Amino acid sequence: MIRRSMARRMITGLVGACAVAAATIGAGHAAADEVVVGQVGMQCFSLNPNIIDLPSNAGVTVQRRQGENTFTLWGDSKSFFLYTSDTRVVVTQLSNGATHTYYAHSYHTLGDNSGYRIDDIPGRGKVKITINAVNHGLLTLRAPECSGVTDLQ
Incomplete structure (x- = not known):
């Protein structure tokens, strides 16, 4: 009995130590993964170039x-029928006026891998993002210019 009791204590102590270590590691990992998220122009809809389809966003x-x-940043407008977009994104850092322009060609479907993504854009704080697109489907339509400011502190 003494050996079993001692073994139980050792196992309980080991499990407790592992739980504390896992919680500490998990907390450190969560802090490193914190993100600041904003959305710009989410209410900027236009006619889908396939006409009978979901609106373009x-x-x-x-x-x-x-x-x-x-x-x-990433954008995607879902569509029942495939269409493509040629998009120009202008990013202006409001604190210093620095402007960067990016171009993306993307495909829009109902799938998860449609749309575009632009990584490693320099900037922090208040950022103005302006989006212009030409959508190609049954028709070729220029989407309205959409812009807004997000705060990435």
Whole structure:
């Protein structure tokens, strides 16, 4: 009995120590993965170039990882029928006026891998994002210009 009791205590202590270690490691990992997320132009809809389909949405989601001075943005408009977009994204850092322009060609479907993603955009704080697109489907249609400011502190 004494040996079993001692073995149980050792196992309980080992399990407790592992739980504390896992919680500590998990907390450190979570802090490193904190992100700042913003959305721009999400209410900017236009006619889908396939006419009888879901409206085209020019909005983007913006994400910056804690401590980094770059961010990522992505946009996707879902569609029952395939169409493509030629998109120009202008990013202006409001604190210093620095402007960067990016171009993306993307495909829109109902799938998860449609749309575009632009990584490693320099900037932090208040950022103005302006989106222009030409959509190609049954018709070729210029989407309205959409813009907005997000704060990536």
